[in-house]
Amino acid sequence: MQPVSMIAVYFLFWFLCLFVVLPFGIKTDREMGVEPEPGHAESAPHQFRAIRIILRTTILATFCFGLFYANYVYGWVGIDFLDFLKPESIRNTG
Structure with a gap:
């Protein structure tokens, strides 16, 4: 896998995990237990901690990308694994 492709896939995982x-x-x-200020949405967070969210997202995305890359290298789940989706007549001819 090309390094640019790896970075692109990692960022796809990162935003999904976000x-x-x-x-x-x-x-x-x-x-x-605090009254929301006028004009704020009821569902708005009391304290938004962006650094904590970024850290959690990075950890989860790195783990997911690691699984993806290991599958890419070792081929645990591939086209043959999804063979049950093809009809029987196509499966025997190809």
Whole structure:
């Protein structure tokens, strides 16, 4: 795999993991016992900790990319694994 492709795939994993990690550990003003300020959304977080979210996202994305790359190198799951999706007539001829 080309290094540029590896970086591109890693960033795809990173942004996917960002949306997975984002809602965890977030508490609203009401959950913290504070009245929200006028004009703020009810669902807005009480304290937004970007560094914590970035760190969690990076760890999860690195783990997921590591699994992806290991599968790419060792071929654990490939086209043959998904052979059950093809009809029987195509499976026997190819």
